[in-house]
Amino acid sequence: QTAMADRGLPAKAVVEGPPRRKCPILLRQTAFKALDEAVRFPDGAGGWVEGQHTARFGEIEQRGVALTVKGRALYDDLLARVRADILPAADGSNTAAYCAALDQVFEAFPDDWREMHDQGLAYFKYGIGGLSNVKGDTAALLDKGILTLSPIIYEDFLPVSAAGIFQSNLGDEARDTAQTASQRDTFEAALGAPVADEFDLYQATQDASLKACLAQLQTAGSVA
Known part of the structure; x- marks a missing residue:
């Protein structure tokens, strides 16, 4: 994030998602905003019209x-508490x-x-x-x-973070609209099919790893 600003890239004002942590959770996202690029459009009469578009961003x-x-x-409760008091300004004026x-x-x-494991807050492989x-x-x-833990990496998208990334490319008039919740029903209706439940998938991965480890330990006679 700092390096983009140092090099003059039009980066988002803030990194979307949770703050920096020793043990990262979910997803942190940032981006450099869509670039204004020259493009020519056919005018229908054999000529061209010069214009611009903003299609590419990182x-x-x-x-x-x-x-x-x-x-x-x-997580959702804590983020909602923050955003009830302050929303990141598009111009970066309140980033700090x-x-x-x-x-x-x-x-x-x-x-x-x-601690996250013992409180049932996150998914792990054993x-x-x-x-x-x-x-x-x-x-x-x-x-x-005898058992060890390794985090199962989050492989989905955070609605608020993703919305912040895309809104940053829609222009100033759209940047003050905060997406606060996902709309799964709307998405599935547009998709025409149900989507898998992320929590079920992560839970199945965790359960399978524990089952495999316990079976190995029992075979070795290490668990009474």
């Missing part, structure tokens, strides 16, 4: 862990204030993989960290290092 993403229903509800508010409010969201005879549940196996 998008940059940083993806973190996928959040559970509980984690997403917390917006980012400061975002950092402060999101202190309520744990910034530790194990791995084998060692072999030892241990009795107990998943938490006990994690405590002993």
